Amino acid sequence: MADKPSPESDTSSVSKKKDPVVSLARYSEMGFIIPAAILLGFFLGKLADYWLHTKWLYLVGLLFGAVVGFWQMIRMAVGAFKDKDE
Secondary structure: OOOOOOHHHHHHHHHHOOOHHHHHHHHHHHHHHHHHHHHHHHHHHHHHHHHHOOOOHHHHHHHHHHHHHHHHHHHHHHHHHHHHHO
16 A cells, blocks of 8 residues: 655645745735724724714824834734744
8 A cells, every 4th residue: 555645744845835925915914014003093093082072082093003003013024034034
């Protein structure tokens, strides 16, 4: 009987070759994170303004969204840099 290939050999060959579609998806995601986080923070701040009858919470949401967006993008960039080195 023929030997079946082990799953370890399949995963090692896949991890050595980087799929360009995966790289494209990762880098395009970085371009959407900051605007999405800023818009989400802005709209959540506007919603909080409506509920609490204030006029300034949208600024807090906007700033919070910007900070979270940049933080997430930095985390993704560091992770992509580590993956590139391995």
